[in-house]
Amino acid sequence: xxxxxxxxxxxxxxxxxxxxxxxxxxxxxxxxxxxxxxxxxxxxxxxxxxxxxxxxxxxxxxxxxxxxxxxxxxxxxxxxxxxxxxxxxxxxxxxxxxxxxxxxxxxxxxxxxxxxxxxxxxxxxxxxxxxxxxxxxxxxxxxxxxxxxxxxxxxxxxxxxxxxxxxxxxxxxxxxxxxxxxxxxxxxxxxxxxxxxxxxxxxxxxxxxxxxxxxxxxxxxxxxxxxxxxxxxxxxxxxxxxxxxxxxxxxxxxxxxxxxxxxxxxxxxxxxxxxxxxxxxxxxxxxxxxxxxxxxxxxxxxxxxxxxxxxxxxxxxxxxxxxxxxxxxxxxxxxxxxxxxxxxxx
Amino acid sequence: xxxxxxxxxxxxxxxxxxxxxxxxxxxxxxxxxxxxxxxxxxxxxxxxxxxxxxxxxxxxxxxxxxxxxxxxxxxxxxxxxxxxxxxxxxxxxxxxxxxxxxxxxxxxxxxxxxxxxxxxxxxxxxxxxxxxxxxxxxxxxxxxxxxxxxxxxxxxxxxxxxxxxxxxxxxxxxxxxxxxxxxxxxxxxxxxxxxxxxxxxxxxxxxxxxxxxxxxxxxxxxxxxxxxxxxxxxxxxxxxxxxxxxxxxxxxxxxxxxxxxxxxxxxxxxxxxxxxxxxxxxxxxxxxxxxxxxxxxxxxxxxxxxxxxxxxxxxxxxxxxxxxxxxxxxxxxxxxxxxxxxxxxx
Numbered sequence: 001x002x003x004x005x006x007x008x009x010x011x012x013x014x015x016x017x018x019x020x021x022x023x024x025x026x027x028x029x030x031x032x033x034x035x036x037x038x039x040x041x042x043x044x045x046x047x048x049x050x051x052x053x054x055x056x057x058x059x060x061x062x063x064x065x066x067x068x069x070x071x072x073x074x075x076x077x078x079x080x081x082x083x084x085x086x087x088x089x090x091x092x093x094x095x096x097x098x099x100x101x102x103x104x105x106x107x108x109x110x111x112x113x114x115x116x117x118x119x120x121x122x123x124x125x126x127x128x129x130x131x132x133x134x135x136x137x138x139x140x141x142x143x144x145x146x147x148x149x150x151x152x153x154x155x156x157x158x159x160x161x162x163x164x165x166x167x168x169x170x171x172x173x174x175x176x177x178x179x180x181x182x183x184x185x186x187x188x189x190x191x192x193x194x195x196x197x198x199x200x201x202x203x204x205x206x207x208x209x210x211x212x213x214x215x216x217x218x219x220x221x222x223x224x225x226x227x228x229x230x231x232x233x234x235x236x237x238x239x240x241x242x243x244x245x246x247x248x249x250x251x252x253x254x255x256x257x258x259x260x261x262x263x264x265x266x267x268x269x270x271x272x273x274x275x276x277x278x279x280x281x282x283x284x285x286x287x288x289x290x291x292x293x294x295x296x297x298x299x300x301x302x303x304x305x306x307x308x309x310x311x312x313x314x315x316x317x318x319x320x321x322x323x324x325x326x327x328x329x330x331x332x333x334x335x336x337x338x339x340x341x342x343x344x345x346x
Numbered sequence: 347x348x349x350x351x352x353x354x355x356x357x358x359x360x361x362x363x364x365x366x367x368x369x370x371x372x373x374x375x376x377x378x379x380x381x382x383x384x385x386x387x388x389x390x391x392x393x394x395x396x397x398x399x400x401x402x403x404x405x406x407x408x409x410x411x412x413x414x415x416x417x418x419x420x421x422x423x424x425x426x427x428x429x430x431x432x433x434x435x436x437x438x439x440x441x442x443x444x445x446x447x448x449x450x451x452x453x454x455x456x457x458x459x460x461x462x463x464x465x466x467x468x469x470x471x472x473x474x475x476x477x478x479x480x481x482x483x484x485x486x487x488x489x490x491x492x493x494x495x496x497x498x499x500x501x502x503x504x505x506x507x508x509x510x511x512x513x514x515x516x517x518x519x520x521x522x523x524x525x526x527x528x529x530x531x532x533x534x535x536x537x538x539x540x541x542x543x544x545x546x547x548x549x550x551x552x553x554x555x556x557x558x559x560x561x562x563x564x565x566x567x568x569x570x571x572x573x574x575x576x577x578x579x580x581x582x583x584x585x586x587x588x589x590x591x592x593x594x595x596x597x598x599x600x601x602x603x604x605x606x607x608x609x610x611x612x613x614x615x616x617x618x619x620x621x622x623x624x625x626x627x628x629x630x631x632x633x634x635x636x637x638x639x640x641x642x643x644x645x646x647x648x649x650x651x652x653x654x655x656x657x658x659x660x661x662x663x664x665x666x667x668x669x670x671x672x673x674x675x676x677x678x679x680x681x682x683x684x685x686x687x688x689x690x691x692x
Contacts, residue, residue, distance in 0.1 A: 009363040009460075010438070016676040017355040017690075024691050051404055058397055058417050060450045065422050067413055071404050076411050080424075080446065082453025088684045092356070092452055096678045100426065104406045106438055107428020114355075116679035120687055152688035176685050183688050329675075330362040332442040333462035338434045339522050341466055342498035342529050344363070345370050 003108050004328055008335060008344050011328035012100075013320050015113035019327060023319060024117070030160040033153075036125040037132075037161060039315040043307050044129075047281035049073065050307050054261055062086060064238070070306035076102045077310040079115055083238070085212065093149070094212065095119070101313040111317045112329060115309065122312040123304060124153035126257075127232045128161040131206060133283050133290030134255060134298040135230040139205035140165045145197055145219055146210035146235060147171035147180035154208055154232075155184055162206070166190040170200035198224060209243040211235040216270070222248040227295045236267040237303040244299070246270045252297040255280050255290070257305040266301040277301075349454050350674055354681060354690050357674035358446075359666050361459035365673060369665060370463070376506040379499075381665075382471040383478075383507060385657040390475075393627035395419065396653055400607055408432060410584070416652035422448045423656040425461055429584070431558065440558065441465070441495070447659040457663045458675060461655065468658040469650060470499035472603075473578045474507040477552060479629045479636030480601060480644040481576040485551035486511045491543055491565055492556035492581055493517035493526035500554055500578075501530055508552070512536040516546035544570060554578040555589040562616070565589040568597055576637070576644045582613040583649040590645070592616045598643040601626050601636070603651040612647040623647075 003010040015023070024032055043050070049072040056067040063084030071077060081097035088094055097115035102108060131139075142164045144151055148171070158164040167189050171177045181191050194200035201207055201224050209219050212235065222245055225231060231252065236242040244267045254277045256262040268275060280300075282288035291298055320326045335344050349356040361369070370378055389396070395418040402413040409430030417423060427443040434440055443461035448454060477485075488510045490497055494517070504510040513535050517523045527537050540546035547553055547570050555565045558581065568591055571577065577598065582588040590613045600623045602608040614621055626646075628634035637644055666672045681690050 005437075008367075010442070014675075017679045018676055020679075021354075021691055029691060053402070056399070056402060056413070056415055058415065058422055058450075060419065062451050063453050065417070065448060065450070065453050067402070067415055067424060069402055069404065069413055071411070073406060076404055078413060078426075080455070082448070084451075084453045087452055090452075091351075091682070091684065092454065093678070093680055093684050093687070096356070096454060096680070098455070098677050102411060102428070104404075104411070105408050105430075106433055106436075107409050107411050107430045108438065108442060109426070109444070112677075114677055114679060117687065117691060148685050149687035173685075179683065179686050179689075183686070183692070329360075330364055331444050331458075331460055332439070333363045333366075333460060334439055334442070336437070337525065338437065338439050339494050339519075340525050340529070341439070341463065341495035343525075345367055345375060345463060346529070 003110065005334055008333065009330045010108060010332040010334040012109045012331045013111045013326040014329040015316060015320065016327065017114045020114050020117050029156055033121060033125045033128065033157045034160060036122060036312060036315050037129045039311040040125055040129050040308060041284055043311045044281045044284045052258060055306065068306040068309055070310050071104060074104055075314060076104050077313045079306065079309040081119065099309055099313050101317050108332060111313060111320065113313060113316055118312050118316065120150050120153045122308050123150060123234060124157035126308050127154060127208065127234060127300065127302060128157035130255065130280055130300040130302065131158065131162055131230060131232060134300055135162055136205050136228050136291065136294060141168065141204050143168045143200045143204035143207045145170050145200060145208065146212065147176040148210065148212055150210050151180045152183045154210060156187065158206065159187060159189060166192065168192045168194050168200045168204060170194045170197055201225065204229065206230045206232060208232040209235050211243055216240060216242045218245045219243040220248055221245040222251055225297065227297055229297055231299040232302065233267055233299055234302040238265050239269060242267045242270055249299065252299040254299045254301055255283065256301050257303060261305060262301060262303050265303040268301055349456065351680055354679065355676045356454060356678040356680040358455045358677045359457045359672040360675040361662060361666065362673065363460045366460050366463050375502055379467060379471045379474065379503045380506060382468060382658060382661050383475045385661040386471055386475050386654060387630055389653050389657045390627045390630045398604060401652065414652040414655055416656050417450060420450055421660060422450050423659045425652065425655040427465065445655055445659050447663050454678060457659060457666065459659060459662055464658050464662065466496050466499045468654050469496060469580060470503035472654050473500055473554065473580060473646065473648060474503035476601065476626055476646040477504065477508055477576060477578060480646055481508055482551050482574050482637065482640060487514065487550050489514045489546045489550035489553045491516050491546060491554065492558065493522040494556065494558055496556050497526045498529045500556060502533065504552065505533060505535060512538065514538045514540050514546045514550060516540040516543055547571065550575065552576045552578060555581050557581040557589055562586060562588045564591045566594055567591040568594040571643065573641045573643055578646050579613055580648040584611050585615060588613045588616055595645065598645040600645045600647055601629065602647050603649060607651060608647060608649050611649040614647055
């Protein structure tokens with residue numbers, strides 16, 4: 001599928017919020033995440049092919065607006081994403097996002113998609129993909145610290161890809177726990193509501209920290225985490241926002257997405273700039289080990305990288321192509337004589 | 347006008363190609379450009395308020411895809427723009443663009459607009475605004491070197507804002523000249539078709555160079571340009587792409603948009619990094635002189651800066667607000683309970 005071109009414009013496939021929801025319902029959230037994991041692994045395997053740069057960020061007292069671009073020699077993608085913690089006070093999302101996938105050969109955008117929902121899916125898919133290489137064998141219990149907008153997607157990804165059967169939930173907000181429990185009620189999971197972070201980690205094979213406070217917090221201390229556990233730490237994702245105690249990081253083998261970004265944004269921002277880490281593309285390609293023993297404590301210090309958004313946009317675009325029809329946005333002027341742009345306007 | 351919010355999403359005003367054309371026809375191209383010049387001057391006057399950064403560029407053998415972000419404490423804007431010279435061979439535009447304007451306080455996008463046409467309008471408005479400060483008094487004759495997609499917009503801007511009565515046209519492509527002449531036939535201008543660059547500059551008060559070749563070309567040499575002329579040089583706008591001979595630049599007073607970008611992208615990329623220039627915001631604010639004598643040779647070395655796209659998006663958004671209705675894109679997921687993003691998907 002290329003841009004559909006009419007007399008005066010080239011159209012771009014458009015996935016609205018409603019269409020993304022319809023796509024998810026048609027395919028199934030579990031299958032969507034599983035498909036996305038395949039695309040993520042394909043793109044992580046060709047890591048060097050991507051033009052990688054730190055995200056562009058416009059900071060204000062209220063929050064941040066970011067542009068996350070990346071591409072290879074065939075496709076270019078970028079995501080627009082904001083982070084405004086106080087938005088929830090006025091009934092708005094803390095994080096909203098949309099993204100664009102373009103044809104490198106012509107520079108024409110091919111797809112514009114909502115990415116608020118898609119980012120939650122790609123973050124869950126990324127966490128589960130990393131855990132395939134890092135989590136203990138036969139992991140069956142997941143502890144979720146933070147039951148916000150991401151939480152159900154994380155649980156579904158770990159349940160369908162890692163075989164998690166028991167989910168332990170904790171949040172400082174009891175309503176958030178209740179919302180998460182209700183949303184997961186029909187998923188065939190054993191769900192246990194816990195009253196503290198200390199309680200929720202008991203017996204967990206995998207601990208996910210996904211909290212929203214924009215500060216250097218200590219959600220997990222070293223004494224709370226047993227050997228052999230995998231920590232999926234995804235809430236500490238910008239400068240000044242961390243979740244793990246430094247001694248926990250020092251005790252574990254730490255795996256990350258992209259060192260130049262994670263040193264600034266991840267939990268390892270607390271550690272010296274030469275602290276040992278492993279970039280996950282090496283592990284996914286089999287060049288470096290992931291988990292090597294039952295006793296190993298592993299941490300995925302995830303911050304979200306542009307390649308993952310690229311994979312998500314590429315996955316959605318391929319779904320749309322297979323489907324064969326999609327709403328079209330008349331976004332690009334495209335006069336029959338390219339030099340006669342003015343001719344369109346009279 | 348804020349985002350219109352329904353049960354599950356926040357909508358973003360959308361200006362398609364068709365709607366941009368309708369807006370132009372309703373308002374009139376001359377009036378649109380005049381309104382845009384007011385917005386440009388307002389934003390140039392508050393230059394320091396903008397978060398300025400060099401554009402992000404993803405280069406490929408076929409062309410470049412760029413993201414141009416900027417903002418102040420109330421609004422953030424960015425433009426996506428490609429440059430693919432070989433696109434015309436397959437009937438596509440060399441340059442297409444779209445842009446987004448967002449509310450800094452919430453991070454929510456407010457407007458998504460086509461910008462292929464809007465960029466041509468803002469470039470013409472910018473050239474004319476700069477010429478208000480730089481062109482000789484009572485300028486009546488404009489020479490256009492390059493009759494591509496930009497040319498008619500430039501002529502209309504100089505005609506309506508500077509009072510240009512005679513337009514001399516030249517392009518290496520005779521069909522491009524003919525197209526431009528036809529498009530301008532009903533504008534009440536004296537149009538003279540010329541056979542060479544040497545001929546077209548004869549008697550011109552203002553010379554616009556707007557050629558497309560992606561190379562270091564010499565469209566204007568010093569001997570072709572008389573004292574007292576204003577040169578509006580807008581085609582040399584990326585590394586390796588220039589139009590003016592170095593000795594012409596050295597002879598003139600050179601005015602630019604934003605030094606860090608123009609040193610790399612403008613015609614002055616040929617000159618030493620400390621060659622004398624004046625940033626135009628000083629001139630617009632009356633802090634530094636523009637034209638000071640009838641004999642002065644002035645050059646506006648324009649490359650196109652993100653603030654100008656911001657002004658254009660802000661102008662269109664205000665038009666849309668006044669108009670009161672606009673197509674809405676369902677781009678942002680916005681569940682009633684912000685934590686319950688998952689609830690939208692089931």
